[in-house]
Amino acid sequence: MRSIKEMLAANHQWAQSKVKQDPQYFIRAAQEQSPELLWIGCADSRVGPDKLIGLPMGSIFVHRNIGNLFATNDLNSLAVLEYAIDELKVPNVIVCGHYGCGGVHAALMHSGTQPVDLWLDQIRFIHHRHKAELSALDKEARWDRLAELNVKAQVHNICRNTIVREAWKRGQEVNVIGLIYNIHDGLLKQLGLEFSSQAEWEACYG
Ligand SMILES: [Zn+2]
Numbered sequence: 001m002r003s004i005k006e007m008l009a010a011n012h013q014w015a016q017s018k019v020k021q022d023p024q025y026f027i028r029a030a031q032e033q034s035p036e037l038l039w040i041g042c043a044d045s046r047v048g049p050d051k052l053i054g055l056p057m058g059s060i061f062v063h064r065n066i067g068n069l070f071a072t073n074d075l076n077s078l079a080v081l082e083y084a085i086d087e088l089k090v091p092n093v094i095v096c097g098h099y100g101c102g103g104v105h106a107a108l109m110h111s112g113t114q115p116v117d118l119w120l121d122q123i124r125f126i127h128h129r130h131k132a133e134l135s136a137l138d139k140e141a142r143w144d145r146l147a148e149l150n151v152k153a154q155v156h157n158i159c160r161n162t163i164v165r166e167a168w169k170r171g172q173e174v175n176v177i178g179l180i181y182n183i184h185d186g187l188l189k190q191l192g193l194e195f196s197s198q199a200e201w202e203a204c205y206g
Contacts, residue, residue, distance in 0.1 A: 028058075035061040037092035038084040040077075040154065042068040046183055047098050053188070061090055066116065067103030067123055068095060070154045072161065082163050091173040093158060096188070097151040098181040104147045126153050148191055151178040155193045159201040168198045176201075 002010075018025045036059055039049040043064045050060060063080040070077050084090045097104075106116065107123035126149050127134060134142045134149075155178040158164055167174045178193030195201040 033058050033061075033088070035059055035084075035088060035090055037061070037094055038063065038080070038088075038090045039094050039096060040064075040068055040070055040080075040158075041094075041096045042066065042098055042101055042103065044098060044101065044103075047096070047181055049096070052096075052181060052186075061088060065119075067101060067107070067120055067150065068097050068154060069119070069122055069150075070095065070157045070161075071122060072157055078161075078163070081158065081161065085163050085167050085172070085174060089172065091175060093164075093174060093176045094179060095151050095154045095158065095177070095193075096179045096181055097147045097154075098183055099144050099147055100183045101143075101147050101150075104150060105143055108143060108146060122153070123150055126150055148180055151180055151191055152193060154178070155195070156205060159195050159205070165198060 015026075036055075038061045040063050041047055041049055043066050049055075049062060050057070053060075061080075061084050063077065065077075070081070072078070081093070084093070103116075103120055104123055107120040108127060111117055111121075111124060123146065127146055130146075130149055134145060137145055155176055158176050164174055164176065173196070175194060175196045177195075178191045179188050180191055181188050195204070
């Protein structure tokens with residue numbers, strides 16, 4: 001485990017190496033941000049978005065929580081979506097789940113009244129809605145499939161939100177995309193979830 005002193009030393013080294021490679025690096029980085037995507041992902045320490053897709057600093061507006069949820073009653077999620085779309089005008093909103101998600105596993109295995117249990121209730125409801133499909137699978141496959149269904153549900157929550165619907169109505173480019181990350185091979189997989197207009201979304205969910 002690294003001490004705070006070691007972390008600060010590593011930070012100092014990193015900042016110096018950036019300037020050495022490119023003297024303008026922090027001058028550019030300090031200018032107004034103009035990210036190309038909003039990333040809604042899991043708080044899991046293995047799934048940091050800039051590492052996964054190799055974009056430079058300033059490219060991704062990030063929102064992460066346990067289980068990569070977009071909860072429509074969560075002011076934090078709503079504020080992030082509103083700011084990303086209405087102010088930053090990001091053209092892409094990516095919901096990224098991952099296999100081996102501890103949040104999905106916890107929702108599958110038990111329920112309770114602790115904050116994490118309450119937060120994960122939404123995944124329990126998804127499990128309940130798809131019980132017939134999921135109960136036919138073995139334990140590992142069920143865990144993976146529920147992670148995929150969870151991404152689908154979050155994409156749905158975003159597309160039906162007023163912030164996105166209003167943006168589509170006024171002709172603003174907003175692509176809502178669902179992906180899943182495989183922690184075993186480092187690869188992102190598409191889930192057939194890409195919506196760029198109200199009509200596209202309604203054709204699937206309407
Ligand atoms: Zn996770």
